[in-house]
Amino acid sequence: MTDSIFEILENKKLARDVYCMRLSGDTSQITRPGQFVNIKIDGLFLRRPISVCDAGGNVLTLIYKVVGEGTRRMCEMRKGVKLSLLTGLGNGYDTSKSGDRPLLVGGGVGTPPLYLLAKKLVSEGKRPCAVIGFNTKDEVFLEKELKALGVPLTVACADGSYGEKGFVTDALPGDYTYFYACGPEPMLRALCDAAHTSGQLSFEERMGCGFGACMGCSCKTKYKNKRICKDGPVLEKEEIIW
Amino acid sequence: MVNTKVTLSGLTLDNPVIPASGTFGYGYEFAELYDINILGSFSFKGTTKEGRFGNPSPRIAETPSGMLNAVGLQNPGVEAVISEELPKLKKVFNKKVIANVSGFSPEDYAYTCERLDGEEQVGIIECNISCPNVHGGGMAFGASPEAAAEITRVVKKVTKKPVYMKLSPNVTDIKAVALACEEAGADGLSLINTLLGMRIDIKGRKPLLANRTGGLSGPAVFPVALRMVYDVYEAVKIPVIGMGGIMSAEDIVEMMLAGASACQVGAANLVDPFACKKIIEDLPRVMEKYKIKSLEEIIGGAH
Structure with a gap:
């Protein structure tokens, strides 16, 4: 983990209440897909944790949904604004277990970390496929970007306004070796x-x-208590207590 | 050259900066970031007789200039602390630590303190009689002078180490509780713990925290903490560790002028993991600016 200053390169609306912020700064601590950054926002005491969508070449991409005061302030930030970010937080996804044909499943604003994950899996010579779900057409994002990586992709919308009608679980493929969600x-x-x-x-x-x-x-798992921020945010299916 | 050394019950600290219990774990998350041996000392995560998971989530909420927490004393229990956490801590911290202890009965406190009495690295035992986030213990002991005195007495019987009682601000007269602890033999006092507070989710029409209430910390509580340290300093002769919303070296000086012999830094560590390091590095500059040669000579200087 490190605390460093990032500068906003771009901050634009992607879908309903969803924004994409690109920043320049030291991304060297981001070592795995599924990690997150913690952003200091002027005037607010606690930092705001946001998952990493893409990182590399000292450019960081965050896709976030406006859900409260912190993200509302973020969406109003302009190019050139400098922010203090803690980077390299969280365990991230372990791609060594994926097998040849892993399935990626994203729901709404849970989709962004799957982008860097898909990139990594593809670079490892694996053939990931993805299912991403939203409530309605206006909320869909990252479809083109995931397809551009060569990932076969199904979009599901709960109201049937775009893609498959239903939830992600209604649109799962039959053949996959492992899943990431x-x-x-x-x-x-x-x-x-x-x-x-x-x-x-x-x-x-x-x-x-x-x-x-x-x-x-903290949360309880079948084996021990874990901290979502440090021992997670990624947990294995077998250890989760629902 | 300025002198940042302070003394607590015979224990000399290189500087008065002590990370507060519950904001620094058992040290090693921070030891990955900087050499934590620059700290005066640190107060480790509140430890109880048995291991505890704590409260359900959410446990954290934002407030103006601060935060609420309702962690509820999550810790692995004193045996695991002695067998697993302290040996790991010893590798990254070679100074004396403050052992923060909590309990649900006088017997609990006595048991945990007796176990920690044998640990060479523990320099001071800090008895938390003020946790607002647990039921049937914690703050209940800090709420009345009689109960606070009782815990002080049972702990003093089982340890030769200096005993500091950590007081709650959620009382009518903190001076009465402070005096009761002093009369019962406390070697010092730590104050303040968090202030009991609440946030409500307007959309869901329910408290934001699963525990409903939580403890308020951060800069929002600094003036309250300062006032209580000021009052308690006048009431007792034993040293006071001041804490509550300290964010800067200036805050340390202000808290010491109110009467603190040393200071704990809590919520600041959570928003800036380098907060204590920055404060320690900034102290000489602030001391020079205000013409302070030695921090010890300003303790209670505002009275």
């Missing part, structure tokens, strides 16, 4: 019930520090 907890739980392989799931929790000091985001 990020999204709302009901989706993750339904996916664990539906999936026929082992997998890794990324969880969200309200955090104090983001680096394991305060025990603010």
